[in-house]
Amino acid sequence: MLALIAGTGDLPAVILSRVDGPVVTCALHGFSPSIDVEIPFRIEHLGSFLNVLRERGVTDICMVGAIRRPPIDPSEIDAATLPLVPRIQAAIAKGDDGALREVIAIFNDHGFAIKAAHDIAPDLLPAPGFPTKAQPSDWHLADAAEGERTIAEMGAGDIGQACIVRMGQVADREDVDGTDAMLARFHEDYIKPEPDTVLAALHQSIGSMLENITGSAADPVTADDGILFKAPKPTQDRRADLPTIGFQTAMGAAEAGLAGIVIEADGVLVLDLDSVVETLDAQGMFLWVRPKGAL
Structure with a gap:
């Protein structure tokens, strides 16, 4: 199953319309995509979010749309996310490209494959x-x-x-x-x-x-x-x-x-x-x- 993590802009809706098979839509707290979101999550709850995806049978993740690096509220960090805090902090401190690479690495390390938007819609x-x-x-x-x-x-x-x-x-x-x-x-x-x-x-x-x-x-x-x-x-x-x-x-x-x-x-x-x-x-x-x- 695919999890579509949607940011802002028109791309999430386009990709969602092209997905062949079941999909769960997700969005980071503070962003309002143009599609209906089934699972919103906070960056402080990233560990719990990954557990929820695994429980839902998600194997692939596609990240589409604009997302800016969010601020972190230390008081909101849950137990499942605590081990990821050093990596999250390192990602937030990097530029956009470096932050994206670290986030992809976290997903990969938790057993999820990353699918590109053009893997789903190559005609784009x-x-x-x-x-x-x-x-x-x-x-x-x-x-x-x-x-x-x-x-x-x-x-x-x-x-x-x-x-x-x-x-x-x-x-x-x-x-x-x-x-x-x-x-x-x-x-x-x-x-x-x-x-x-x-x-x-x-x-x-x-x-x-x-x-x-x-x-x-x-x-x-x-x-x-x-x-x-x-x-x-x-x-x-x-x-x-x-x-x-x-x-x-x-x-x-x-x-x-x-x-x-x-x-x-x-x-x-x-x-x-x-x-x-x-x-x-x-x-x-x-x-x-x-x-x-x-x-």
Whole structure:
């Protein structure tokens, strides 16, 4: 039997709808998933929770949705959890990736196998290529390479899975508030009340620069020509916490004035690909499912 430990967001409901066989839904105290929860639990009762799962016949665990590391109330720790306290404290003290690895290790040590969301719904990992009508331009290829380098750098610090790259420069990086908040920040910072004036000045500046370099005029990159780049941290355990995009991401990227979205192939889940593609097509934007290291 599968136990689905659900966080926030749309992914838990999608995975629950794809489970073939019995499933028990669970959620950590303080989080309200979009699905009905059969077994809520506190981190201070983790040992008891694992015992309950074992008694229910659970053999596999799938963790989906956003979860932030909760505070621990020492007065709430029960006897079954007391032996796990050093490991729980160590996990809480680590970054997101380190904490996730420790939690997975605890589950494994108690006899549970971890199933990834894409094990249950493999179609959430789209095939490499360009499912949209629009495709990236040459400068977007360079921006994507910069995005990959940036995510590798961010991953070393365990601090995010997405960034915005614009004309070879990183304009923003995902933090604990997530991708939607980053896109909103970018919109606030770069989409001005009089964009025509800004664009005209930028066109003139970049056009002059390109003419000086090449000896001829060229079509400049516009101010709204950045990309959202999203990929897993290079060393993360891909059985949980793979980055996800969906309709909301596509809308946020469009509102931020970006040219497209680039995701790492086999590393980013796409919820309702048809809706994402339809949204981007309507805005003349592209989606590039990019193999890691592609030029």
